[in-house]
Amino acid sequence: MVYHSSLSLSDLFSSRKRKDETADAGAAGPVYPTKALAKFLSSLNARSQRLLLDLGPVVGTNVTFFGEELGCKIHVEDLFKDLERHVTEDKLDAFPSFLARRFAQEDGTVDGILCWDIFDYLDKASAQALARELVRILRPDAVLFALFNVVEAATKAPPGYTRYVVADRQNLQYRSYHSARGKQRPLSPRDIQRLFEPLRITEQFLLKNNLREVLFRKPSAETTTDEGKPAGHRAAD
Amino acid sequence: MWKRDEAVKPTGPASPATPATPTQQTTQASAPAQPEPRRHQMMERDIVNIGKSVVIKGELNGSEDLTIEGHVEGKIELRDHVLTIGPNGKIKAQVFAKAVIVLGEVNGNVTATEKVDIRDGGSVDGDIISPRVAIAEGAHFRGSVDMQRKGGQPSQGKGDSAQVQQRSSGSTVGSQPIAAH
Numbered sequence: 001m002v003y004h005s006s007l008s009l010s011d012l013f014s015s016r017k018r019k020d021e022t023a024d025a026g027a028a029g030p031v032y033p034t035k036a037l038a039k040f041l042s043s044l045n046a047r048s049q050r051l052l053l054d055l056g057p058v059v060g061t062n063v064t065f066f067g068e069e070l071g072c073k074i075h076v077e078d079l080f081k082d083l084e085r086h087v088t089e090d091k092l093d094a095f096p097s098f099l100a101r102r103f104a105q106e107d108g109t110v111d112g113i114l115c116w117d118i119f120d121y122l123d124k125a126s127a128q129a130l131a132r133e134l135v136r137i138l139r140p141d142a143v144l145f146a147l148f149n150v151v152e153a154a155t156k157a158p159p160g161y162t163r164y165v166v167a168d169r170q171n172l173q174y175r176s177y178h179s180a181r182g183k184q185r186p187l188s189p190r191d192i193q194r195l196f197e198p199l200r201i202t203e204q205f206l207l208k209n210n211l212r213e214v215l216f217r218k219p220s221a222e223t224t225t226d227e228g229k230p231a232g233h234r235a236a237d
Numbered sequence: 238m239w240k241r242d243e244a245v246k247p248t249g250p251a252s253p254a255t256p257a258t259p260t261q262q263t264t265q266a267s268a269p270a271q272p273e274p275r276r277h278q279m280m281e282r283d284i285v286n287i288g289k290s291v292v293i294k295g296e297l298n299g300s301e302d303l304t305i306e307g308h309v310e311g312k313i314e315l316r317d318h319v320l321t322i323g324p325n326g327k328i329k330a331q332v333f334a335k336a337v338i339v340l341g342e343v344n345g346n347v348t349a350t351e352k353v354d355i356r357d358g359g360s361v362d363g364d365i366i367s368p369r370v371a372i373a374e375g376a377h378f379r380g381s382v383d384m385q386r387k388g389g390q391p392s393q394g395k396g397d398s399a400q401v402q403q404r405s406s407g408s409t410v411g412s413q414p415i416a417a418h
Contacts, residue, residue, distance in 0.1 A: 058372060058376075058377070058378045058379070059372075060355070060371060060372030060373055060374065060376065060378075063370055063372055063378075063382050064370060064371060064372075067370060067382060067384030068384065071384060071385065072384075073381055073382070073383040074381060074382045074383075074384075075380075075381040076378065076379070076380070076381070076382070078379075
């Protein structure tokens with residue numbers, strides 16, 4: 001038996017009970033290229049006093065990366081954790097109303113939102129409620145980055161969320177972790193566009209790993225009359 | 238028999254920045270010929286450690302590095318020093334320090350002039366203001382991070398040109414893993 005003289009039993013138990021099950025457990029994962037992230041960063045770099053909202057789980061590497069790249073204020077609002085709680089408590093019907101009051105931010109105060117692939121896991125009502133809130137809190141000319149699955153998830157695959165860790169401006173590491181809910185039916189490009197109206201799609205890339213990266217921009221006050229019109233698809237597909 | 242000396246115990250498996258360390262080294266270097274018991278006494282005096290059973294409610298100010306293993310509610314100010322919340326520490330307070338290392342639980346806003354470091358098993362519920370923030374894998378954090386830059390322009394993307402080049406070629410990049418992080 002190995003005994004460490006500097007640790008007592010209470011130390012061991014106290015640190016064990018505090019372990020956050022959804023905390024980033026580390027581990028390796030495949031690294032895939034991203035094309036929209038650099039555009040997202042460039043859009044944010046042009047602003048001062050930026051506020052970034054991250055809807056994914058807390059990833060220390062990302063916080064450091066965005067903090068150092070942008071020097072901005074970052075709010076981490078882990079919606080995957082919220083969704084997981086609603087699924088496991090069998091309260092998924094209440095999720096749209098939960099999302100409608102989830103964000104405390106004032107209207108038009110956020111400069112950038114990292115949605116990652118949260119919309120892949122939402123039903124229609126929840127997706128609409130979330131999109132409505134995100135559009136509300138985005139500042140005019142602000143940007144939103146999201147990933148969408150383009151193929152139906154394999155039914156035999158175990159459900160899981162993905163933690164996207166920024167390796168650098170061109171690469172994301174995908175780290176899967178267990179979830180109670182799998183990906184839902186993929187949204188078509190038209191569905192995506194409608195969902196986020198009046199945001200405009202400024203960039204979209206179809207990657208070979210069957211993910212669509214989309215960069216949305218909220219029209220500035222002068223151009224709001226041109227609502228919903230996509231400004232040039234620069235899709236790589 | 239299980240009770241160990243709390244004043245000299247390490248605060249975690251990965252705590253090289255434990256505030257007590259430099260003090261210990263200085264003490265040892267300046268008095269290499271000290272007899273063991275006396276050296277031990279000096280170390281105890283230099284390391285300020287609020288033990289597990291201590292509960293403080295109110296304002297805590299200090300001008301030396303501090304490790305908290307107990308409970309503190311209110312406000313902690315160590316403007317020019319390092320505050321370490323040990324694995325058993327539970328803080329419900331506004332924290333101001335030069336650097337803050339969290340291995341325990343903090344509920345409240347944390348402001349550091351140099352760095353906030355949330356280690357594996359550490360937990361922060363509150364907003365962080367610091368030029369450098371490190372959140373370890375296995376740490377819990379809920380709130381916002383404000384990393385004010387010390388002046389200068391935002392960093393420009395080193396890889397922007399490569400990104401544009403890739404797009405102009407009209408091809409997508411491969412879906413195969415290119416590297417293990």
